[in-house]
Structure formats: C-alpha cells, structure tokens
Amino acid sequence: MKWVTYDAGAGPRAGILDGSTVRGLPAGVTLLSLLGDDRLAEAGESARRAPAEVRPLAEVRLLAPIPQPPSIRDALCFLDHIRGCYRAMGRSAELDPVWFQTPAFYFANPAAVLGPHEDVPIAPGCGMFDFELEIGAVIGRGGRDLHPDQAERHIVGYTFYNDWTARDHQLRDMAQGIGMGKAKDSAITLGPALVTVDELEPYRQEGRLHLDLSATVNGIEIARGSLADMDWTFAELLAYLSRGTELRPGDVIGSGTIPGGCLLEHVDTPDMATFPGWLRPGDTVRLDGTGLGETNQTVRPAPAMFPLRTGY
Structure with missing residues (x-):
C-alpha cells in the first residue's frame, strides 16, 4: 500500500492512495499511531x-507521510558519493579504512520535515544551497541490538528523503569538527507516500531493491542511479544503528545520497557542464523513483538572518 498524510482543509489525516483518489481514515488517526503493533495492514484494508x-488526489495537500518522526538518522551508504564530494572539494578520493568498517550517520532535525510539494526556503545566510537524492526507510517495529539477518524485517516501508544542504555552512561545520550542524538543519523532504515493503517486493533481487532514482533541476536531469548500489545495505545499517539503543516505530533512516545525486558532486566535472549553479529562488527540484512517485518543490528566498557578530 501507499500511505499518505494529507490535508483537505480540515487538518491532517492519514489515508491510502488509490489511483487518483485518497481514501482517508477517521480524523485523529495518524500513520505513526498505526505503527508498531501490526495495525497498519488492517487499517489499510x-x-x-x-x-x-x-x-481526489488533485484536491488535497500532501504532507510528509510522518510529519514529525520520533527521530531521523541520515547515513552515508553510497561510498562513491563521498568520493565525489571529496573530489569536488579538492581532496583525495581515497577513503580512510573506517568507511569500510561501519556505516557513517548523523542525527537530523525532525522539526525540519517538509511535504513532497512544499516550497523550500534557502537556509538563512546560505549562498550554496543544494539538494540530495536519497531514500528513507521507516521503522515499523521497534527493536535494539538487531542482527543483520533480521534487521530489515523492522522496516515497514520507504519514501523519498531529500536532504537539503547549505554547503557553505557545511564547510564551517567541518572546520568545527563535531559533526553536521546548521548545514543540515533547515529542511528535509519526505514523501510523497510511505510505500510498504510488500508493494516494492517485485523490485527485489538478491536481497536488494532495484529502484531507479533520478533528480532534475528546472527540468534538466542532474542525477540517475539505483538504490541497489548501496555499499552498506539497510539491513547492515539498522543492525549498526540499533547497537545498544532502541529503534522506534516511525524513526526515519536515510540511505545517504546516490552517487552524483547532489549539485556538489558536479562542481568538478569537465567545464562544469552538469553543474547549473547552486539553487536559487524560483528553481524547481524534482525527485522520481520506481514505485515511489515523485516530489516536486520550488526553492524560495531565505528568511532574514540576525547576525551574532559581524557577518555571522
């Protein structure tokens, strides 16, 4: 099934997509409330x-399937994305051995979640605004210390995850050396639907989901790739994330960016032919994927920034 959270004018409610219509549950029932105790399938029926x-789908506003997840962790499971970012920053693309020992991840901001067609304001003070093409796995059944052979069973479904990034802020975050900060704090897109795992089984081969993914800016394709190319699988990722801690129903786990799936990776291409410049107000960013639908958003000007000190 394809689950959505939508607003038809009377506040958010949960429902399922059925062709060009949305079939809604009673007001007050949230998608998050249906996770964790096997009520989702029954509610869908x-x-x-x-x-x-x-x-009619055309007459409702789609919100993020889970508008404010209990937590969000974004991983870096495509190592060629890291290599591409290193090259763009003038660094060696050779990776430290630690990248092959455990998956890398950071915590993101649940309060920054946007729906699949909402406008996206540029982060305050940012002049290098970027998108990132990812997939989010949603935890349906909680657990801790999961075994890699069992961990994927805790995923209820998948959705797009656009990790909007202020690249100039990221340079400061990296210099401070304690992890991602304001670079990743302003916007995360989830949607358009939470597509349950059974719906995507036809695309599973040899334990991997072969979902073709693409991203365009103003109608020009920037990236194309497959979820099947993850260097760390979701099963390995969840086993690692759950070590010594609890994964909860509704938690969202980002896959990391597919190789080439952001503007930064195209900065160093020959004559910068595939780098259209950093995102500007009025630009539209669209993500598409097999079985997942699409997100389509317009970039808007940054809100006013109040400096702490001169220039900052």
Whole structure:
C-alpha cells in the first residue's frame, strides 16, 4: 500500500492512495499511531473497504507521510558519493579504512520535515544551497541490538528523503569538527507516500531493491542511479544503528545520497557542464523513483538572518 498524510482543509489525516483518489481514515488517526503493533495492514484494508472519506488526489495537500518522526538518522551508504564530494572539494578520493568498517550517520532535525510539494526556503545566510537524492526507510517495529539477518524485517516501508544542504555552512561545520550542524538543519523532504515493503517486493533481487532514482533541476536531469548500489545495505545499517539503543516505530533512516545525486558532486566535472549553479529562488527540484512517485518543490528566498557578530 501507499500511505499518505494529507490535508483537505480540515487538518491532517492519514489515508491510502488509490489511483487518483485518497481514501482517508477517521480524523485523529495518524500513520505513526498505526505503527508498531501490526495495525497498519488492517487499517489499510479498512480504508479500502469503508473509508471515512474519499478525496481526489488533485484536491488535497500532501504532507510528509510522518510529519514529525520520533527521530531521523541520515547515513552515508553510497561510498562513491563521498568520493565525489571529496573530489569536488579538492581532496583525495581515497577513503580512510573506517568507511569500510561501519556505516557513517548523523542525527537530523525532525522539526525540519517538509511535504513532497512544499516550497523550500534557502537556509538563512546560505549562498550554496543544494539538494540530495536519497531514500528513507521507516521503522515499523521497534527493536535494539538487531542482527543483520533480521534487521530489515523492522522496516515497514520507504519514501523519498531529500536532504537539503547549505554547503557553505557545511564547510564551517567541518572546520568545527563535531559533526553536521546548521548545514543540515533547515529542511528535509519526505514523501510523497510511505510505500510498504510488500508493494516494492517485485523490485527485489538478491536481497536488494532495484529502484531507479533520478533528480532534475528546472527540468534538466542532474542525477540517475539505483538504490541497489548501496555499499552498506539497510539491513547492515539498522543492525549498526540499533547497537545498544532502541529503534522506534516511525524513526526515519536515510540511505545517504546516490552517487552524483547532489549539485556538489558536479562542481568538478569537465567545464562544469552538469553543474547549473547552486539553487536559487524560483528553481524547481524534482525527485522520481520506481514505485515511489515523485516530489516536486520550488526553492524560495531565505528568511532574514540576525547576525551574532559581524557577518555571522
């Protein structure tokens, strides 16, 4: 099934996509409340048989499937993305051995989540605004100290994850050396739907989801790749993330950016032919993927910034 959170004018509610319509559950029932105790499938059948309301998809506003997840962790599971970023910054693309020992990740901001068609303001004070093409796995059943052979069973479904990044702020974060800060703090897009794992089984081969993914800016393709090319699988990632701690229903786990799936990686291309410049107000960014639908968002000017000190 494809689960959405939508607003038809009376506040957010959960429902399932059924062609060009949304079949809604009763008001007050959230997608998050259905996770963790195997109620999701039953609720989906109820929405299909006897929905509380039926709305044309074109007449509702899609929100993020889980508008404010309990937590968000973004990983870096495509190592060629890291190599591409290093080259763009003039560094050696040779990776330290630690990248092959455990997956890297950082915590992101649940309050920054946007829906799949919402405008995206540039981060305050940013002159190098970027998108990142990723997939988010949503935890359906909690657990800790998961075994890699079992961990993937805790995923209820997948959705797009656009990790909007202020690259100039990221340079400062890196110089300070304690991890991602304001670079990743302003916007994360999730949506358009939470696509359950059973819906995507036809695309599974040899334990990997072969989902073709692409990103365009103003209609020009910037990136194309496959989720199957992850160097660290979601099973390995969840096993690592759950070591000594609890993964909770509704937690969102980002895959990391597919190789080439951001503007930064194209800065060093010959004559910069595939680098259209950093995102500017009025630009539109679209993500597409097999079985996942699409996100389509317009970049807007940054809100005013109040300096702490001169220039900062």
